[in-house]
Amino acid sequence: MECVKGKCFTPAAGCMTDGQCDRQSLCLNGKCVPYSTLDGDCSIMDTMDNCNKDYCVPLNQSMFTRVGKCKNTTEVGDLCTYAKGCDVFRGQERISPSETYYIQQGVENGVRADGRTRLDYRHFELDVGEIAHACGSARILLDNTHVIVGIKADIASPTSDAPNHGMLNVNVDCCPSASPEFEGKGAEYINVELAKQLERLLTQGNALDLASLCIVPGKYCWNLYIDAIVLDSGGNLFDALSIATRAALYNTRLPQIKIVQGEHEQVEFEVSEDPESYSSVSIDNVPICVTLTKIGTQFVLDSTLEEELCMDARLTIGVNRRSNICSIQKGGVSGLDSSTINQMITVAKQAGLQILKSMDAILIQQQQQHQVLTNKGKIQQ
Incomplete structure (x- = not known):
């Protein structure tokens, strides 16, 4: 008994x-x-x-x-x-007990349903400059997860709490057509959760240098609006959003500002209209998310939508280029012991550095291609 x-x-x-x-x-x-x-x-x-x-x-x-x-x-x-x-439901997504058992047994034996091992990351496509009228933009296609991020900048007055810093506003919108999970009130909760996590990732630990966005201390600063749209969902949204946002920040171009002394000791500014005269946003410390999902007694990297439906717990870890842990967020209903958390952090660091290395190589290559096309256009003119 x-x-x-x-x-x-x-x-x-x-x-x-x-x-x-x-x-x-x-x-x-x-x-x-x-x-x-x-x-x-x-x-x-x-x-x-x-x-x-x-x-x-x-x-x-x-x-x-x-x-x-x-x-x-x-x-x-x-x-x-x-x-x-x-059946196990998440919104209107469902998975049968047989499918759950199949996925669990595959993870236990190190062979996932799509043929990957537990720590394999799916190939992703990354493009920048997708939105012509945005200050910066990027698009990522991670298997069936499709996310596009656009950044707009305007000049505003800084807050009294941070008069020498710029401002950041993050918004995430999951299209109802992307998944039944994003229909009705469920989408509102998910949008807020994703936006808050993305904002914490960018603002904690000086990940994004907001001081560089200050124009005139206490009077004028750049206010960045980061708008992300989830067009399709195939799992691992946190990671896809963070990668696309970091790429969009890399692509962001802010026009040069010239400070002018006005009448009566007033400080004014002039915005350059020269498209070749701009300043960039530093992404040296900007991290990406690496999510590990625990299924049964094992955990996997870059989970699919079906694997997320079978998960017991999830750990999303923010990692930057210096291999620093910038944020940790736990999800799911089950707990995680200390040894498993340490293993997850170690794997997240290794995977994060590999992703960042590949990502930076893609961004540099696309920037060089854009520069070549720009120079060709100047010669033809």
């Missing part, structure tokens, strides 16, 4: 997923535990109106392993987990 939640029960055979237990049991700590032994606020709902004909338990205890969202719960949008025989 064993004691679980103050009640005695006879443990059943070992398990790895809820699908290996009967309909009246849940896989908990490697053993099938009957629902009847679990007390607290959890309750099994099997009515047709409550959870789309599926068994569903409200997510108010961390013992459950799969996270989804009921389509027609009593309170719309309640988070829930699904027992054996039910």
Whole structure:
């Protein structure tokens, strides 16, 4: 006999997923535990109106392993987990128990569904200068994840808290056509979460030199508006957004400003109209996100959408060119022990440096190609 939640029960055979237990049991700590032994606020709902004909338990205890969202719960949008025989939902995305088991077993054996090993990163395409009228822009295509970032700059008055610094505004918009997850109120939450994480990544630890955006201390500064649009989602949005944003900042061109002493000791400025006279934004300390997803007892790098539906926990780590850890954010319902976190950080540093090296090579190559085309245009004129 064993004691679980103050009640005695006879443990059943070992398990790895809820699908290996009967309909009246849940896989908990490697053993099938009957629902009847679990007390607290959890309750099994099997009515047709409550959870789309599926068994569903409200997510108010961390013992459950799969996270989804009921389509027609009593309170719309309640988070829930699904027992054996039910599909795992995230918004309207779903994955069957068989697919979940297949992905979990593949990760355990080091062979993922798309043929990669656990620590392989997918190839991505990166282009800059995609938006003609923006100060800077970039587009990334990471398998099926398609993100475009545009940057606009205007002159504003700095805040009283930071009179010698420029300002930054980040907005992320996930197109409803990209994924059913981005429809309705679910998109609002995801947009805010992505925007806040991106803003923290750029502002913490002087990642982006906001002091260089100051024009006249206490009076004028550059205000950068970073607008990101998710056109398609195939997993690993955090990483794709950070890579595209860093590339767009590299591509950003700010016109030269000339300070002029006006009448009555007023300070004025003149904006250069010469397209060849501009200043760039330094990205030396700007990090990118590297996300590692824990599935079962192992973790993977650059997870697909299907793998994210099977995840137990996620760790998103900001890494810059100097191999510094700039931010860490944990997601998912399960915990992570210290040894796993240390392993994830080590892998994130190695992967981050490789991605940054490849990324900088692409950016330099595209800048050189653009310069060649510009020089050709001047000669023809």
